[in-house]
Amino acid sequence: MEDAKPLPNLSLEEQRVLGSLIEKSRTTPDYYPMTLNSLTAACNQKSARNPVVNYDEETVTLTLDSLKIKGLISKATGGSSRVIKYKHNLGIVYPLIPSELSILCLLLLRGPLTPGEINSNAGKLYEFDSIEEVLDQLIKLSEGEPAFVKQLPKKTGQKESRFIHLLGEQSEIQETNQQAPETTIFQPNEALENRILRLEKEVEDLKEMVNLLMDK
Structure with missing residues (x-):
């Protein structure tokens, strides 16, 4: 093979x-x-x-x-x-289907994301039926050969784990910006x-x- x-x-x-x-x-x-x-x-x-x-x-x-x-x-x-x-x-x-390409696209452009963030930000890229479908795709991408994504360990204050792509180096600015809303005491009007x-x-x-x- x-x-x-x-x-x-x-x-x-x-x-x-x-x-x-x-x-x-x-x-x-x-x-x-x-x-x-x-x-x-x-x-x-x-x-x-x-x-x-x-x-x-x-x-x-x-x-x-x-x-x-x-x-x-x-x-x-x-x-x-x-x-x-x-x-x-x-x-x-690589043999990637549209749903998988869309997930990788979001991770390339936005940095680490949770399944919920991927689902809500997919927009015109791909219409996922549910967060569960997103999670299924993430698991497939993380367990394949080669693996395209991996799950990050939860950090203090995080409700969900985030995923990152494995196509290259990660920007520290990306992860810091993603964490900021969860560690800020005074939140702006949503x-x-x-x-x-x-x-x-x-x-x-x-x-x-x-x-x-x-x-x-």
Whole structure:
């Protein structure tokens, strides 16, 4: 029996670029594959990202080159546009189904998450029937060969265990930010915070749509 293909050790920049490509392939399929401009904007989104970054196009280009060497992205050619576009190959290199790709996408873009957080943040990526389905997928991803995720031990104050991907290094900022709401004594108004997050997401969606239209 053929040995399972080992997982790549992705840098934080590679994780962000790959995660953004996976996300947009699901959420904006009409504008996928992606141009360098739209991909850079996707990496730098302020919503649905942890941590928030500010990559320039040179950083994204160099990262695309390294991902191409690893076989995880490719250039898309053809059609009426002469602009170079990019697509991910993660689901080709490894036998991953849409639900599994969606979970990995969230972990790449947001850092450690609980099954409940994955279920609530999946959005247009994949419609899970329940948290139990998410947990089933996480168990499958953690027990396969190779394992794509692992469960972190609970820390003081945490109600649920979080999961991380095993595709490369983890940012300390990600885990610290995820823990902060549980250790903060004075919590902000949840309804107001959710409204702000929704407004930020709407602004980012509008910016993304403008960038995509300019690329057409």
